[in-house]
Amino acid sequence: MVSHPLDSLTADEISATSALLAGEKGIDSGWRYASIVLQEPPKTEVKAWNAGDAIVRRSLSVLWNKLSNDVYEAVVNLSDGALESWVHKPGVTPNFTVDEYHDCDVELRKHPDVRAALEKRGVNPDLVLFDLWTYGNEVMPEQWRDRRLGWVDIWSRASEKGNPYAHPVSGLKVIVDVNSMEVLEIDEGHDRGLPEVDAEYVPEVRGLAERTDLKPLDIVQPEGVSFGLDGSLLRWQDWEFRLGFNYREGPVLYQVRFKDGDEYRDIAYRMSLAEMIVPYRDSSFDHYRRTAFDIGEWGFGYMCTSLELGCDCLGEITYLDGVLPNSAGEPQVTKNAICLHEEDDAVLWKHVDPDQGAEVRRMRRFVVSVHATVANYEYLVYWRFYPDGNIECEIRATGIMVSTPMEDETPGFATGTVIDRRTYAPHHQHFLVARLDLDVDGEENTVVETESFAAPISDTNPYGLDLHTRGTVIKSESEAGRSYDWQVQRGWKVQNPNRLNAWGNPTAYKLAPTGHFPAMFDESSPILKRNPVIGNTLWVTRHHDTEMWPAGDYPTQSKNDLGNGMSAWIADDENLVNDDVVLWYVFGIHHITRVEDWPIMPVDKVSFTLKPFGFFDLNPSMDAPRSPAKGSCCVGGECHCEH
Ligand SMILES: [Cu+2]
Structure with a gap:
């Protein structure tokens, strides 16, 4: 309905x-x-x-x-x-589909030349995985640039139940016309064999006993949950928003509001992840084509998987299905693709008065989460809402790193880390671009870049203690790209200049930058032309309904973002003052690979937070209820602690 x-x-x-x-x-x-x-x-x-x-x-x-x-x-x-x-739409290549990924595997598996190339290397063709990747224009073979072109990475497992990404078949790629599934070329380089690696992560396959000293840990809400879902409208404590889901962004949060007194106040119109770019920072034969645009080239929603109670999400969970088309245009349902639940998150606020005892409130947060499996990697996305007005977006990356055999037992490796016998994992980066269409108390907003600095010693500042802040208004799109500066604790406030808080300042939300890293590309690198957005921490644009995808509508096989992407959007230098603005926040994981990320990577976490900054007139969580103390020594300010 x-x-x-x-x-x-x-x-x-x-x-x-x-x-x-x-x-x-x-x-x-x-x-x-x-x-x-x-x-x-x-x-x-x-x-x-x-x-x-x-x-x-x-x-x-x-x-x-x-x-x-x-x-x-x-x-x-x-x-x-x-x-x-x-x-x-001439000259563009739409995103690749899950069906093509599977069809390609089926076709290559039975292709005589591909099987022969594997057998020549002593690789059992029945134990391999064909991993279809898309191309950036700069690395496409000249003669096939007008085709829907895929390149295929080949991985071999040691046994039927073994890690499918255990052994890269290094030095062998297959180039495929993905429309006809015709094998255009078997690209053969070196043969370094399959080193004896310790790659298994399933206990039964490893022959490893799981530990037995953990007692059960369960989360129960005996009286049910404290949120309500009415159609796509979610309400929890003072929060209200609508939930969407599509093939490209996965979850989308619309019309995010906070109830302040009797008023539902706007914070954001629409928030999502708009692009993800994973360049492998290694130009060798095995990796030079590896510049994944996972959202634009494949679709984050398409990669979302079904979640299991007790494993993926713990507690009282409401699941929503993901409904997306397959490549034939038929609906496909991913059961339990989206998890909605409340979590305990330690303490929200506390003070111990020696006379009156402790006042302490538990932090509870509401979480919208999905898990996407993007070939070897998984990305776990958590949008979290807090009673103090904070909104947090956390990404966890896990799964299996791309690894590669080396010619010899080199202990150090320039573009990666040695992680196993004669094997390295190439360094790479996971850039995420969040599209944050904030509407702080309405659409007319101004973005102010904030910095802190020490005031010089003077008559009024004789001890040099004074710390000042300054704010610079980002006036128009010629100033759209902003970089982070740790030394001045740079941040960005989205203010509503038309609405003042009780203390006379514009109401605002602040983007507190974390999880950012510099792109570290030569200015002339083709990847920067395809997606210049990764060259800055934050971009601010004037809102347009059609401006959705920072690397362009069609980043697959793209040369640049000039069609409908960031460079095109900001070229007209539109006004950003007291106007409807959109923030594009670039964050992610600068993945200098670790031995401990092998054979399966424990989650690496990155997040950013949107914090109210003078949006309210005081701490909005003053009405947080006391938690009933369980068999404890302090109740309602009275402590009877036994030591
Ligand atoms: Cu990584």
């Missing part, structure tokens, strides 16, 4: 879209769908919409003809059952 204009497409709406396109345009098995997604109504329309108003539903499809490789964007009006637009 659709009850709001921002509700994600239902299975029926996906089916209706492909059925209509089959009828109107003869779309059949000679085509593939890259995506079918809700065509979100313009922000102005959504904001003007009231419960009970009519909802006009539209889908946006991207599809291509496998024979001609011609790409089309189709907008279907689902309310009228009409095709509203059908636009040819």
Whole structure:
């Protein structure tokens, strides 16, 4: 049931879209769908919409003809059952699909030349995994630049139940036309064999006994949960937001508000992860093509997997299914793709008065989470809401690192770390770009770059103690790209200059930068042309409904972001003062590989936080309830502690 204009497409709406396109345009098995997604109504329309108003539903499809490789964007009006637009998009390559990944594996598995190349190296073709990757334009072979081109990495497991990413078949890649699944080239370099590595992570395969000294730890909420979900609308404590899910971003948080007294106050219109770029920082034969744009090239939502109670999420969980199309345009349901739950997070606030005793409140947080498996890696995404007004986005990366055999037992390795016998793991970076369409008390906002500095010693500052702050308004898009500076504790406040708090200052939310690292690329590197966004910590743009993907609408096989990406958006130098602004925060993991990340990587965590900064007139969690003390010594200020 659709009850709001921002509700994600239902299975029926996906089916209706492909059925209509089959009828109107003869779309059949000679085509593939890259995506079918809700065509979100313009922000102005959504904001003007009231419960009970009519909802006009539209889908946006991207599809291509496998024979001609011609790409089309189709907008279907689902309310009228009409095709509203059908636009040819020359010169672009849509995202790759999960179906192509699987089809490629099936085709290569039976391809005689591929099998022969593996057997020549003593690799059992029945124990390999064919890992299809997309190309950046700069590394595509010249003669195939007009094709839908994939390159395939080959991995061998030691046994049927062994780690599929245990042994890279180093020095052997297959180049495939992904439309026809024709093998264009078997690219053969060196053969370094399969070193004897300690790669197994499943206890039974390792022959390892699991430890037995852990007692059960369970989370129970005997009276149920304290949140409510009404359609896509989530309410918990003072928070309210809508939840969406699509093939590209995975979860999307819409219309995030906080109830302050009787007023629901706007904080954000839309928040999501808009791109992820993982360049491997190693130009050798095995790795020079490895520059993954996992969101734009593959789709984060497509990679989301089903979650298991007790393993992935602990406690009283509400699960939501992910409903997405396959490449035939049929709906596919990922059961339990999104986990919603409350968590205990230690202490929210506390003070011990020697006379009156302790006042302490537990921090409870509300979490929206998904897990995506992107080939060898997993990304776990947590959007967390706190009673003090904080919003946190945390990413955990785990899974299996890409490894590579070396020619000899070199102890040090320039572009990676030696992690096993004659094996290194190349250094790489995981850049994430969060799209944060903040609306602090409405759309008219100004971004102020804040810094701290020591005031010089003077008559009024004789001990040099004075610490001052300064703020610089980011005036227009020619100033869009901002870098981090640890020395001045730089941060960014999104202020509403039209609304003052009780103490006379503009209400604001602050982006406290963490998890950022410099891109460390030569200025002329092709990856920076494809995605210049990674060259800065933060970008600020004026809101446009069409400006969604910082590396461009179609980053697969792209040369640059000039079509509809960051460089194009900021070229017109639009005003950013007292206007509707969007923040693009670049963060992630600078992964200098570790031995301890092998054979499976314990989660690496990065996060950033949006904090109220004068948004409220005081701590908004003053009404947090006392937790009933359990068999403890202090209750309601009275302590009877036995020592
Ligand atoms: Cu990594």
